[in-house]
Amino acid sequence: GALVYQYPRRTICKSGTSMRMECQAVGFQATSVAWYRQSPQKTFELIALSTVNSAIKYEQNFTQEKFPISHPNLSFSSMTVLNAYLEDRGLYLCGARDRNTGQLYFGEGSKLTVL
């Protein structure tokens, strides 16, 4: 079946340091990967949409300088949160879109806590 492995599951980092998270699609080919942040209040924010061989599209309030993304092939994507501060806390989720069905499959999320 289709699965998305996301790691690490949780990170605690000091203010001003960085956190990298990775997603691997297994059992399907992902045409695109969307990175979301879920706030403690459960609201989802789309950070960026990454499509292989295309430019990564960042949403308003999110930049490549702060959230650089690498998407080298149809099964792997990574995102880094640079210089993390309190407002960057939350659950970061990657959603990989199945090339054949269009369905999104999510990893289990990477929870970021900033001290």
Add this chain to the structure above:
Amino acid sequence: GDQVEQSPSALSLHEGTGSALRCNFTTTMRAVQWFQQNSRGSLINLFYLASGTKENGRLKSTFNSKESYSTLHIRDAQLEDSGTYFCAAEGAGYQNFYFGKGTSLTVIP
């Protein structure tokens, strides 16, 4: 403004009963997906619809693109159905999925 309006925000059901969750869209959507988020934060796929109705066990979902809404019906609710349910709709012409704010479901014995 929000493109996906999900209701209700919270719902309590006694075991064995049922109800419906709804998402209204303010723009034309190509497809909708429903998820259950468990206590660990994992998003479990329930349905993906580009149109029509799908059923899986005690769950049924409908997507009406023309009238800009989708519903998720739960019948014979069980304790393990508790969690937060989200709809996510795909905008036409773009690949983004936009999430509703979720429905927190509590099933009471």
